[in-house]
Amino acid sequence: MKKLLAIVLLTMSFSSWAQDEIYTSFFSDKALSGYDTVAYFVEGKPVKGDSDYVTEYKEATWYFSSKENLEKFLRDPEKYAPQYGGYCAWAVSAKNDFASGDPLQWSIVDGKLYINYNKEIKEKWEQDTALHIRQADENWPKLIN
Known part of the structure; x- marks a missing residue:
């Protein structure tokens, strides 16, 4: 029985696992691997977020590099996600x-x-x-x- 379950699990496509609306790695709930999504727009580059500035959105944890970026995201997450x-x-x-x-x-x-x-x-x-x-x-x- 265990062998059958392993075979079934191995043959399933990635898409059958990827049901979350926001991509996070398998062992994490961080959106964008912890990068600040607002920074792409305001700094023009990827910037790692800080654990002091986080929020939950669509079942993922979003990290930000500053309080200002967190506040921008909270005002309009669809603009920055x-x-x-x-x-x-x-x-x-x-x-x-x-x-x-x-x-x-x-x-x-x-x-x-x-x-x-x-x-x-x-x-x-x-x-x-x-x-x-x-x-x-x-x-x-x-x-x-």
Whole structure:
């Protein structure tokens, strides 16, 4: 019986596990691996958050580098939260599936934050961001429902 359970678990796709709306690593509840989502907009770069400035949003813990950034997020979390919950934007678009997001592989397009899996995938994303955004916007609601 244990062997059968192990086989079933090993053959399940990642998407069957990825039911949370916000990407966090398997052993953590940190959104963006603890990076400050507001910093991408105000500092133009990823900045690690501080455990003194945290909040809960959509069942994930969000870290911020300053009280000001935390307050900005609390006023308008949808403005600052990454699109597609911080999962890889290219995977949501091109594969209609979940993949982890690397907070160091990011871009802001039309005032929205997008995270990708790695540098190579980010380069694919950047070849036609408008197309990928349209596709991912269509795919995302189906993935999380």
